[in-house]
Amino acid sequence: MTTEARTGKKDKNRSPVFTNKMYFFTIPALAFFLVFWIFPVLQLFYYSITNFNGINYHYDFVGMKNYVKIFQNGTILNSVKITLIYAVIIVVLSNLIGLGAALLLNTRIRGKGIFRTCAYFPALFSAIVVGFIWSYVYMPTSGMIASLLTMAGLDGTSFNPLGSFQWALFAIALVEVWKSFGTTMIIYLAGLQTVDESLLEAGRIDGCTEWQLIKMVKIPLIYPTITINVILSVIAGLKAFDFSFIMTNGGPGKSTKTLMFQIYEIAFNDQKMGRASAFSVVAFFLIIMITVLMLFFMNKKEVEL
Amino acid sequence: MKLHHTQTEKESYEKMTPKVFLIYVLIVVFCLIVISPLIIVFSSSFRIPENQTSPLYLFTQFSLESYKRAFVNMNYPQEFLNSLITTGGSVLVVVLFATMAAYPIGRIKAKPARFLYYFFISGLVIPSQMVIVPIAQTMSRMHIPNTRLTPMLMFITCSMPFSVFLYAGFMKSVPVEIEESAYLDGAGLWQRFSKVVFPLLKPATVSTVITQGLWIWNDYFYPMVFISKKDQYSLPVGMIQFLGDKENPAQWNVLFASCILCALPLIIIFMLLQKQFINGIAAGAVKG
Numbered sequence: 001m002t003t004e005a006r007t008g009k010k011d012k013n014r015s016p017v018f019t020n021k022m023y024f025f026t027i028p029a030l031a032f033f034l035v036f037w038i039f040p041v042l043q044l045f046y047y048s049i050t051n052f053n054g055i056n057y058h059y060d061f062v063g064m065k066n067y068v069k070i071f072q073n074g075t076i077l078n079s080v081k082i083t084l085i086y087a088v089i090i091v092v093l094s095n096l097i098g099l100g101a102a103l104l105l106n107t108r109i110r111g112k113g114i115f116r117t118c119a120y121f122p123a124l125f126s127a128i129v130v131g132f133i134w135s136y137v138y139m140p141t142s143g144m145i146a147s148l149l150t151m152a153g154l155d156g157t158s159f160n161p162l163g164s165f166q167w168a169l170f171a172i173a174l175v176e177v178w179k180s181f182g183t184t185m186i187i188y189l190a191g192l193q194t195v196d197e198s199l200l201e202a203g204r205i206d207g208c209t210e211w212q213l214i215k216m217v218k219i220p221l222i223y224p225t226i227t228i229n230v231i232l233s234v235i236a237g238l239k240a241f242d243f244s245f246i247m248t249n250g251g252p253g254k255s256t257k258t259l260m261f262q263i264y265e266i267a268f269n270d271q272k273m274g275r276a277s278a279f280s281v282v283a284f285f286l287i288i289m290i291t292v293l294m295l296f297f298m299n300k301k302e303v304e305l
Numbered sequence: 306m307k308l309h310h311t312q313t314e315k316e317s318y319e320k321m322t323p324k325v326f327l328i329y330v331l332i333v334v335f336c337l338i339v340i341s342p343l344i345i346v347f348s349s350s351f352r353i354p355e356n357q358t359s360p361l362y363l364f365t366q367f368s369l370e371s372y373k374r375a376f377v378n379m380n381y382p383q384e385f386l387n388s389l390i391t392t393g394g395s396v397l398v399v400v401l402f403a404t405m406a407a408y409p410i411g412r413i414k415a416k417p418a419r420f421l422y423y424f425f426i427s428g429l430v431i432p433s434q435m436v437i438v439p440i441a442q443t444m445s446r447m448h449i450p451n452t453r454l455t456p457m458l459m460f461i462t463c464s465m466p467f468s469v470f471l472y473a474g475f476m477k478s479v480p481v482e483i484e485e486s487a488y489l490d491g492a493g494l495w496q497r498f499s500k501v502v503f504p505l506l507k508p509a510t511v512s513t514v515i516t517q518g519l520w521i522w523n524d525y526f527y528p529m530v531f532i533s534k535k536d537q538y539s540l541p542v543g544m545i546q547f548l549g550d551k552e553n554p555a556q557w558n559v560l561f562a563s564c565i566l567c568a569l570p571l572i573i574i575f576m577l578l579q580k581q582f583i584n585g586i587a588a589g590a591v592k593g
Contacts, residue, residue, distance in 0.1 A: 017481075017488045022409035025498070026421060029406035029465050036462040037428050040439035047439060054438070104332055108319045117579065118336040121343065124571045126523035126541045129564045135551050136360075136561075137342050144345055147361050178339065183586060190587030239432040241526075246548070260434035273438045280435045291430050 041284065047277035054273045066278035076282055078254055079262045082169060086258060087237025089173040090180070094233050095226070097177065098184030103214060105185075106192045116189070120182035127179070131246030134175045138162050138247075162248055165255045172243035172256055180236060184229050191225030192218065227298045234294055238287050259283045350562040360557075375562035379543045380536075385570065388539040391453055392522045395460040396514055402461070403468035403513065404506060408498055410469065411476025422473055428466035433459070433526055441530065453537050456527035464517040471516075471588075475509035476502075508588060515578075515585035522571060540567045 048066055052059040070076045101119055105112055122130065137144040140160040150156030161171035195218055203213050219226070241260035244250055250257040250265060257265070263283065267276035319325045349360040353370045375381075410422050440459065449455055479502055487501045525541035532538060538546075544567055550556040575582055 015485075017485050018409075018412045019494075020413075021494060022413060023417070025405040025408050026410070029402040029425075029469065030421075032402065032458070032462045033425065033428060033465050036440060036443065036458060037431065037436070037465075040436040040443060041431060043439035043442070044436065047442075054441075101332075101335065104328055107325075107328060109325065109328060109332075110318055113579075115332050115336055116583070118340050120583070121340060124519070124575055125564075125568050126525065126544070128525050128541045128544045129567050132544070132547075132551065132560060132564055133342050133346050136346070136557065142359070144342060144361070147359055151361070186583055186586050235430055238430075239434075241432070241434050260432050264434050264437070267438050276438055280438070283435055284431075287430055287432075287435075 044277045044280045044284065047274055048281045049278075050274045052273045052277075053271050054267070055271070059274070062274065066275045067282075069275060070279055070282070075254075075257075075262060076279060079257055079259045079279075080286060082255070082257060083238060083240055083259045085169060086173050086176075086240045087234060089170065090176055090237035090240075091230060091233045093174075093177045094181045094184050095229055098181045098229065099188050099226075101181070101185045102188035102192055103218070106189060116186075119185055122179050123182045125179070127242035128246055130175060130179050131243055134178075134243075135162075135247055138171055163252055165252055168248050168252060168256050172247055175243050175247070176236075176240070180233070184233065187229055187232075188222070188225060191222040195221050231294060231298070234290065238290065259286075346561045346564055349558050350565050352558045354556075354558050356558060371558040371562040372566065374559045375566055378547075378559065379540070379563055379566065380538075381566060383536055384538055384540045384543045387453060387537055388522060388541075388570075391457055391460070391528070391539055392518055395457045395464070395521050396518050398457075398461050399464040399468050399517055400510055400513055403465060404472050404503055404510070405498070406465070407469050407472030407476055408502060411473040412481075422469075425466050425469040428463075429470070433463065437526075437530060444531070451531050451533050453532070455531040456524075456539075459527045459531075460521045460524070464513075464521070468513045468517060471513055472506060472509050475506055479505045511581055512585040512588045515582055519571070543567075 049061055049063055050059045051062050051066075105115055105119075125133075138161050140146055140163070141157050143159075146156035146159045148156075149159055161167040199217055199221075200213055203217055208216070239260060240258040241264065244256045244258050244261040245264070248256045250261055259279070260283075263276050263279050266272050266279060344363065345360050348363040348365075350371055351364070351368060352366045353368045354374060356366060358365070406421075406425070410418050410425075412418075444455060444458075449458070483505070484497055484501055487497050492500070523541060525539075525545055528539050528542040529545060532542065544563060547556075547560055547563060550560055
């Protein structure tokens with residue numbers, strides 16, 4: 001007791017119960033985090049100015065050559081553009097569908113549980129399994145959509161979204177939406193359950209339509225939930241890799257080479273670790289920039305309400 | 306919130322007006338569109354591998370031949386065991402380390418604690434592919450051989466940001482007074498943490514186990530990069546070996562059976578613990 005009291009005296013305005021000794025508890029987590037996450041990020045900067053190939057440790061420093069190369073041959077701008085389009089599709093569709101489904105399921109209807117399960121079910125599957133399933137769905141001629149088109153009397157043989165420069169990116173983004181909107185919906189449902197029923201009742205007495213209630217009462221009240229969902233889907237969108245890797249292999253051409261896919265390809269197919277690291281550094285700054293901007297914008301909006 | 310929930314459940318259902326009927330139709334059509342690929346996959350997996358008729362004719366044949374072949378191709382018992390060890394081991398360490406880290410972060414009201422909080426969260430935005438080159442070098446420089454352990458190290462690391470964020474959020478709901486009285490009763494720091502705080506964090510632990518367990522079980526990237534021996538493959542990595550079969554329509558029924566087998570353990574767990582699953586996922590985002 002006496003020793004605790006003394007430490008309590010040493011740093012004022014801190015309770016004797018919660019001492020600085022507690023910081024020792026962070027050591028294991030911090031060790032993992034620093035060694036396998038933060039330290040590698042810092043190493044990226046170092047590798048990005050070398051011509052390291054992953055095998056031979058006698059590499060040279062090449063200065064800014066890697067950066068010049070990726071900007072000159074346009075790979076970085078191409079991937080940034082593709083990743084941003086992908087992220088926008090994910091954010092918009094996943095949130096619109098998720099919120100729409102949550103609003104529909106938040107009414108007093110029968111069989112809510114079954115519908116919720118159906119919508120959430122795709123989220124259980126591994127990306128690799130989802131990739132296989134949707135490769136079949138999109139397959140030309142004998143795939144699910146193509147055969148349905150044929151059955152409906154349309155030309156199913158010309159349906160080949162994954163082989164189209166124009167549609168491949170949208171096609172794989174749609175797969176990601178299919179897999180992720182269920183989780184978004186669950187979070188929206190939880191948010192909607194916190195909306196006070198008496199507020200809605202008051203609105204109904206004042207003669208609000210259901211749409212007005214959604215727009216004027218429910219949406220503003222679940223703003224924190226919208227914020228968290230948008231942030232989560234932006235992060236997921238910027239990490240796009242799985243379906244480019246599994247379903248299209250970046251193609252056709254370069255049309256689905258997202259940032260992460262491009263980094264993986266340069267590092268492991270081309271064995272150019274230095275150039276991949278330069279790519280990663282650029283991606284790192286882009287991601288940080290977007291995240292900071294988003295947090296800034298979202299926080300500001302929340303205060304206004 | 307619990308009270309509110311039971312209240313709404315007791316309330317009567319909406320009467321069948323045209324508007325309500327329209328909502329039903331909308332939901333049913335939407336759900337059918339969403340799960341139609343899964344239904345087709347499920348039905349085709351029960352066909353014999355040679356059956357090449359259109360998969361759109363549902364449940365025309367019941368045979369376990371495709372499953373038998375998928376079971377052997379995947380070396381299912383071995384891969385299942387590997388997935389179980391990897392996921393179970395990682396989640397266990399994550400729960401222990403993340404609660405420990407969140408304890409001071411959630412309790413101490415000072416700058417270093419707040420810094421640590423944001424420091425951990427910042428890890429959320431970094432994609433695995435971005436740092437895989439230096440991570441692979443770190444592993445080889447630390448002489449960590451490519452075994453089941455290597456991806457586990459990465460799973461634990463990648464789970465830390467979200468888990469610490471979640472636990473730190475939940476820590477607020479554990480009353481300070483309980484701990485203070487434990488302190489007056491002479492409980493040490495570790496005792497207070499393990500006997501008082503940790504049990505009270507159970508909802509956060511459920512949420513962590515579900516959200517982190519789900520992605521670790523399903524992740525193929527780290528095992529793909531770090532595991533070279535076939536007998537150490539987890540289920541998703543085993544599936545990657547079939548990527549070439551995509552082009553061969555003769556393999557589809559077996560492939561579909563493999564897909565179902567790969568997802569089966571999670572489907573069973575989800576069916577058994579549906580409520581915990583849904584609440585755990587929502588709590589993860591709302592509480593934190």
